[in-house]
Every structure is written in C-alpha cells, then in structure tokens.
Amino acid sequence: MALSTTVSQSKRIKRKAPRGFLKRIFKRQKPHLRLESSCDLLVHLNCLLFIRRLAEESRANACKNKCGIIKDQHVLAAAKVILKKSRG
Amino acid sequence: MEGSYIPDSEPTTRTLLRRLLDTEDPHTPRGRQSTRASARRTPLETPFSMRLRSQTKTTTRRHSHGARSIGRLAHIQTSGRLKEQTPRTLLENILLTAPESSMVVPESALKPVPAPQVVQSPSGESSRGSLELQLPELKPPTTLAPGLLLALGKRKQRLRLSEFQQGVDQELPLSPGPLTEPHGNAGASSLTSSLNLALATPPVPQSVQRPGLARRPPTRRAVDVGAFLQDLQDTSVALALPGDSLRTPVATLPTDTVLEDTQPFSQPLIGRSPNVRHSLPCPSSSAERTVGRRTQSSGPRLQNNSPGRPDQLLVGKAEEVDALAVGFPNTSNSSSGEDGLQPLQDGVGEEAEDVMEESLSMSDEEEAAGAQGSARAEEPKTHKEGTEAEGSWGATEAKELEGPSRDKDTAGRTGSPELTSITLEFQQARQLEFLEPAQPTSTAVGLFRQQSIPAPSLPPEPLSARRPPRARTAGPRLRQDPYKTGLSHYAKLFSFYTKMPMEKAALEMVEKCLDKYFQHLCDDLEVFAAHAGRKTVRPEDLELLLRRQGLVTDQVSLHVLVERHLPLQYRQLLIPCAFSGNTVFPAQ
Numbered sequence: 001m002a003l004s005t006t007v008s009q010s011k012r013i014k015r016k017a018p019r020g021f022l023k024r025i026f027k028r029q030k031p032h033l034r035l036e037s038s039c040d041l042l043v044h045l046n047c048l049l050f051i052r053r054l055a056e057e058s059r060a061n062a063c064k065n066k067c068g069i070i071k072d073q074h075v076l077a078a079a080k081v082i083l084k085k086s087r088g
Numbered sequence: 089m090e091g092s093y094i095p096d097s098e099p100t101t102r103t104l105l106r107r108l109l110d111t112e113d114p115h116t117p118r119g120r121q122s123t124r125a126s127a128r129r130t131p132l133e134t135p136f137s138m139r140l141r142s143q144t145k146t147t148t149r150r151h152s153h154g155a156r157s158i159g160r161l162a163h164i165q166t167s168g169r170l171k172e173q174t175p176r177t178l179l180e181n182i183l184l185t186a187p188e189s190s191m192v193v194p195e196s197a198l199k200p201v202p203a204p205q206v207v208q209s210p211s212g213e214s215s216r217g218s219l220e221l222q223l224p225e226l227k228p229p230t231t232l233a234p235g236l237l238l239a240l241g242k243r244k245q246r247l248r249l250s251e252f253q254q255g256v257d258q259e260l261p262l263s264p265g266p267l268t269e270p271h272g273n274a275g276a277s278s279l280t281s282s283l284n285l286a287l288a289t290p291p292v293p294q295s296v297q298r299p300g301l302a303r304r305p306p307t308r309r310a311v312d313v314g315a316f317l318q319d320l321q322d323t324s325v326a327l328a329l330p331g332d333s334l335r336t337p338v339a340t341l342p343t344d345t346v347l348e349d350t351q352p353f354s355q356p357l358i359g360r361s362p363n364v365r366h367s368l369p370c371p372s373s374s375a376e377r378t379v380g381r382r383t384q385s386s387g388p389r390l391q392n393n394s395p396g397r398p399d400q401l402l403v404g405k406a407e408e409v410d411a412l413a414v415g416f417p418n419t420s421n422s423s424s425g426e427d428g429l430q431p432l433q434d435g436v437g438e439e440a441e442d443v444m445e446e447s448l449s450m451s452d453e454e455e456a457a458g459a460q461g462s463a464r465a466e467e468p469k470t471h472k473e474g475t476e477a478e479g480s481w482g483a484t485e486a487k488e489l490e491g492p493s494r495d496k497d498t499a500g501r502t503g504s505p506e507l508t509s510i511t512l513e514f515q516q517a518r519q520l521e522f523l524e525p526a527q528p529t530s531t532a533v534g535l536f537r538q539q540s541i542p543a544p545s546l547p548p549e550p551l552s553a554r555r556p557p558r559a560r561t562a563g564p565r566l567r568q569d570p571y572k573t574g575l576s577h578y579a580k581l582f583s584f585y586t587k588m589p590m591e592k593a594a595l596e597m598v599e600k601c602l603d604k605y606f607q608h609l610c611d612d613l614e615v616f617a618a619h620a621g622r623k624t625v626r627p628e629d630l631e632l633l634l635r636r637q638g639l640v641t642d643q644v645s646l647h648v649l650v651e652r653h654l655p656l657q658y659r660q661l662l663i664p665c666a667f668s669g670n671t672v673f674p675a676q
Contacts, residue, residue, distance in 0.1 A: 006589045013584045014577070015655045021574035026625075029610035033617060034624040038661050038674065041654065042630035042646075043609065048653050049639050050605055051578055054598070055585030062588060070590035072597040079601040086605065086637045088612025 006069055017044035054082045575599040609633070627662075 022040040026033070035043075057078035062070045579598045583590055616629040634640040639649060650662045664672050 006591055007583055007595055008589050009583055009587055013581055017654075017658060018574050018577055021570060021577075024570070025574070025606050026610055026613070029607065030614050032623065033614055036624055036626050039625050039627055039630055041658050041662055042627055042634075044658075045650060045653055046609065046630065046634060046637070046639070047578060047602075047605070048581065049634075049637075049649070051582045051598075051602075052585045054601060055582050058594070059586045059588055068589070070586055070588050070594050072591060072593040075590075075594045075597040075601065079597070079604075083601065083604060083608070087608060088615070088633050088636050 017041060019044070022047075050082065050086050053085070054078055057082050572599075575602050578602050612636075 017040070019040045022043050023035055026035050026040070026043070054075070058070050058074045061074040061077050062068075065074065067074070576595075576599065579595045579602070582598045583595065612633055613625045613629055616632055617623065617625045620626075620629070631640060631646050634646060634649070640646050647663050650659055654662070661674060664674055664676050666672050
C-alpha cells in the first residue's frame with residue numbers, strides 16, 4: 001500500500017515558534033537589515049496564516065479531484081494561488 | 089625495430105604475462121593458455137608469422153601424438169636454431185611447450201635460477217624487449233657462457249642447470265631433426281622435463297628483478313610518501329647539519345629539472361596516504377602541513393626562506409636517487425630507485441620529526457622576542473598574496489625559481505642563524521595555516537593576531553588549531569539542516585491544517601512553497617522598511633504586509649489574529665497589556 005509514501009495527519013503540533021530559525025532566515029536573505037525584537041513572532045504568525053491558507057486551498061483542490069490524499073499537484077495548484085495572494 | 093618495440097610492449101604484454109604467471113598456479117594449464125593468447129596478441133612481424141604458425145601446428149600435432157617430453161625437446165632445439173632469426177618464434181615455441189613443463193611441481197624451487205641469466209643477457213642485447221619473458225628457455229644454448237660469467241656465487245644452482253642444459257643441448261644436436269627426435273631422445277625425457285621446468289618458470293623471477301616494470305602503481309604511491317618523508321628529512325638535515333645546506337647553491341643549477349619534480353611530489357602531500365600519518369605522529373603531520381603550505385604560499389616575505397626549501401629537498405632527493413642508482417645498477421629506472429629509497433626515508437623521516445620538535449622548542453623564545461614581531465606584522469598581507477597565488481602552481485614555480493638565489497645567502501650563514509631561520513619558516517607556515525581558515529571571516533587579521541601569539545609558545549598547538557577549519561567545513565552542512573528542519577516544522581503544521589493524509593511528495597512541495605514564501609516575505613519587508621526610510625523591520629511593516637495579504641482587515645485586526653493563532657506566551661509579547669505598577673508591556 002502507499003502508506004509509506006503518505007503522511008498521516010499529525011494530531012499534535014508544536015505551537016512554539018522557531019524564532020531562531022526565522023531570524024536566521026531573514027538575516028541570511030537580508031544581511032543588511034535588522035529585525036525588531038518581536039517581529040519574528042509576527043513573521044511566524046504570517047507564516048502560520050500562509051500555511052493555513054495553503055492547506056485549506058490544497059485540501060479544497062484534493063476534494064475537488066475526489067482524492068482522499070493530498071498529492072503534490074494539489075499543493076502545486078494551491079501554491080500558485082496562495083503565493084499570488086500573499087504577495088506584499 | 090625491436091628496440092623501438094620494447095617500450096610499448098613493456099606495459100602491455102609483459103606485465104600481462106607476468107601477472108598471469110605470478111598470480112596463477114603454474115600447474116594450471118589455463119594460465120598458460122592465456123599467456124599464449126597474450127603472447128600472440130603481441131604484434132608479430134609478418135614475415136615470420138607464417139613460419140610461426142607452421143611451427144605451432146607442428147607442435148600441436150606432436151602433442152596430439154602423445155610424445156610430450158620429446159616434443160618439448162625438439163621445440164627447444166628448433167627454437168635454439170631459430171633464435172638467431174626471430175626471438176618471437178622462440179617465444180611461441182616456449183609458450184606452447186610451457187604447459188607441459190608446468191606439470192612438474194617440485195622444480196619450482198629452481199625457478200629463480202634461469203631468470204637472472206635472461207636478464208643479464210638481454211642487457212647486452214636490449215632488442216629482446218617483450219620477448220624476454222619466455223626467451224629464457226631458448227637462450228640457454230647461446231647465453232650459457234655469459235650467464236656463467238656474469239652469474240656470481242649466488243647462482244650455483246644456475247650453473248648446475250646450465251651445465252644440465254648444455255648437456256641436453258649437446259644431446260639434442262646429435263638427433264637428426266625435430267621429426268626424428270622423439271624416438272631418439274625418449275630416454276632423455278626425464279632430463280628434458282626437469283630442464284623445461286626450470287626454463288618455463290623464469291618469468292616470475294624476472295618480475296622480481298625488475299620491480300619497477302611489474303608494479304608501477306605501487307611505486308607511484310611510494311614516490312609520494314617518499315617525497316613527503318624526504319621533505320621532512322631534508323628539513324631535519326638542514327637543521328642538524330648546516331653544512332648540508334650548502335647543497336642549495338648546487339640546487340640553483342638544476343632548478344628546472346628539480347622544479348619539475350616538485351609538482352608531482354608536492355601535490356601528493358595534500359592527498360596523503362593514511363599510513364604515513366599512522367607511522368608519523370602529530371609533529372610529522374604538522375611538518376607536512378608546513379611543507380605543503382610552503383610550496384603553496386608564495387608570499388614575498390616567506391619566499392626568502394620557504395621556496396628554497398623544496399629545492400634543497402629535491403636536490404637531496406636527486407642525489408640520493410643517484411647514489412641508489414649507482415648502488416643498484418640494475419634498477420636504472422628512477423621509479424625503482426625511489427622504491428628503494430622509501431625504506432631509508434622512513435627511518436630518516438622519523439628522526440627528522442624529533443629533531444624538528446626539539447629545535448622548535450629551543451628556538452621558540454628567541455624568535456618570539458625578536459624577528460617574529462616584524463615578520464608577523466607583515467604576514468597578513470603576504471598571506472593574502474599567497475592565497476591568491478595558491479590557485480596556480482605555475483606561479484609558485486616561477487617564484488620558486490627566484491628562491492634559490494636568495495637561499496644562497498641563508499646557506500652561507502653559520503649553523504645557529506640557520507636554525508632560527510628554519511624555525512621561523514615553520515612558524516610562519518603555521519601561522520599561514522591559521523590564517524587560511526580564519527580569512528573567510530571578516531575579522532581575519534584580528535584572529536590572526538590572537539592565534540599567532542600562542543603559536544610559538546606551544547609547538548603541539550598546530551594540531552589543535554587545525555581542527556577548527558574541519559569543524560567549519562562541517563558547519564555549512566549543519567547550517568543547511570536547520571533550514572530544512574525549520575521548513576519541515578512548518579510542513580508539519582501544514583499537514584495539521586489540512587486534516588487529511590498527504591503524500592510525502594506533497595510535503596516536499598510544501599517545503600518548496602515555504603522557501604519561495606520566505607523569499608517573497610523578506611523582499612517585501614525590505615521594500616517596506618526601505619520605503620519608510622528605515623534599516624530595521626518594525627511590527628508596522630509586518631502589519632502592513634498582513635494587511636496587503638488580506639489577512640488583516642478592518643474587521644479583523646492584527647491583535648485578533650495574534651490571539652487566535654499564537655499561544656499566550658507570544659500574545660503577551662505582542663499585545664500591549666497593563667500590568668501592575670501602572671506599566672504597559674510591551675511599551676507602545
């Protein structure tokens with residue numbers, strides 16, 4: 001079966017924000033800029049919302065295709081829409 | 089034609105034959121057959137090929153008849169006659185006869201005997217070339233006398249054999265012809281069999297006599313190790329005997345040839361063979377480094393001392409090689425000579441390490457006080473130049489050419505200054521080591537200062553100092569991993585929000601999307617901050633971003649989003665709230 005290739009829905013998630021990771025990403029992309037103290041939390045929030053949108057969109061895509069499993073093409077189609085929406 | 093033919097054949101047919109003979113049991117007929125095939129592979133001159141074929145046919149016929157030993161004898165005789173015409177025909181005969189001779193086991197002890205004869209006789213006539221392998225069988229009749237003369241006390245057995253062979257040969261000529269021989273020599277078959285044994289086996293000893301040809305790949309490795317050891321040794325020699333350093337002026341003359349040697353030798357230092365490390369403990373490895381660096385780093389400052397070094401070493405090496413070549417005239421090949429060098433160098437190199445350490449510890453204080461201060465100040469600059477020059481070996485070569493002339497001056501000095509100068513070199517080289525890892529960081533100079541000061545005081549430090557770069561090399565990998573883990577963290581969140589099972593490929597896609605998303609995010613934030621005339625990204629920028637993304641609207645404020653999606657601990661940090669003592673945290 002395709003169990004090995006599928007990832008079951010995670011029941012528990014960490015709500016802790018990877019603040020160091022976020023800061024590092026920003027620093028790596030824009031080494032000349034500074035991120036204020038609590039901005040990484042807002043970035044985390046933004047990322048959470050983006051992920052949530054993406055998840056809902058891809059889920060809708062999967063349901064539209066009558067698929068019980070989210071495939072990468074579903075995610076790809078959703079990403080096209082959501083990345084466009086989440087432009088600054 | 090044969091002379092020109094030799095070099096080509098050596099790598100191909102001879103080595104093949106030798107390998108076969110060495111590896112396989114002489115008793116197995118298969119190996120012989122294969123050798124035969126390989127021998128036939130050798131390009132034969134057309135005029136003789138016809139004759140060869142005819143001979144082989146006759147031999148095969150005889151074999152089928154069953155008079156084996158006799159047939160062999162006949163072959164030997166015929167081969168002896170034909171030898172003057174073509175050694176190849178002889179070869180073929182030998183190959184054909186060989187399998188039968190291999191049947192006899194006990195004579196294997198005599199194997200080494202005939203080989204030297206063969207080798208010596210061809211030395212007179214180098215034309216034998218590739219055929220030498222099998223020729224030994226054919227040779228005995230003609231080469232017996234020179235073989236006897238040349239063969240010294242070591243070859244008494246051989247003498248016996250030669251006598252044997254002579255007797256056999258004499259018997260054989262008596263027989264009218266190859267066709268009639270079988271009947272006449274049936275009685276002498278036992279003798280001939282023994283003879284054949286001795287004759288068939290020679291190829292193995294041959295390989296022993298010319299190790300360079302048979303074992304080329306190993307010799308190359310040996311050269312690398314040897315070069316390294318020699319470098320060490322030479323440094324030690326220079327330390328121990330100031331008089332030896334006088335060689336350096338000599339080095340100036342053959343610099344061209346010497347420098348040619350440097351490249352192949354110095355490069356292997358980088359990719360050192362592990363056994364060297366084992367044999368030579370910590371100090372040796374540090375010395376290696378220094379040597380390698382010296383060749384690489386050609387800063388103007390270091391050149392005064394360093395470039396001369398390799399030359400010295402090489403000169404010493406060349407001298408040794410020459411000496412060895414004289415010692416063993418047989419091993420005229422440079423590769424074989426260096427092969428012999430290796431054991432010597434092993435011993436000397438280890439001694440060299442000890443000497444090096446002592447000298448370093450001795451002269452550390454002196455240098456630290458005086459000359460080094462000035463040298464260090466200039467080194468950062470020189471090092472940069474060195475790194476630039478590292479890429480091209482040719483450049484270093486050119487600079488090394490300049491080296492020897494300066495080296496003369498150093499050579500002229502008395503012993504004690506030389507010691508100091510050498511130690512200086514070492515420490516400079518060490519500092520270079522420090523610098524190279526440190527340079528990528530912007531504070532290279534500062535680091536250099538910090539590292540250079542402890543370096544002279546602690547000789548074993550280079551080892552500990554060398555580790556950090558390794559850790560740094562491993563660093564980027566680790567750095568990439570956290571990025572992946574961070575992305576995978578959000579991918580997990582994705583799988584939580586979907587409330588559906590998903591494929592792993594989809595997860596990877598999500599990670600890709602996240603990567604893109606972060607890129608856009610950072611670009612947007614940069615633009616917002618730049619528009620506001622700031623270099624710091626503030627929460628307002630993020631709020632604006634959320635608003636533009638349609639997440640924050642007039643109905644849904646940022647605080648609402650924070651309350652909805654972030655845990656309480658983060659909410660406290662984001663949403664201003666009144667605390668006791670009439671304070672608001674976070675302050676607005």
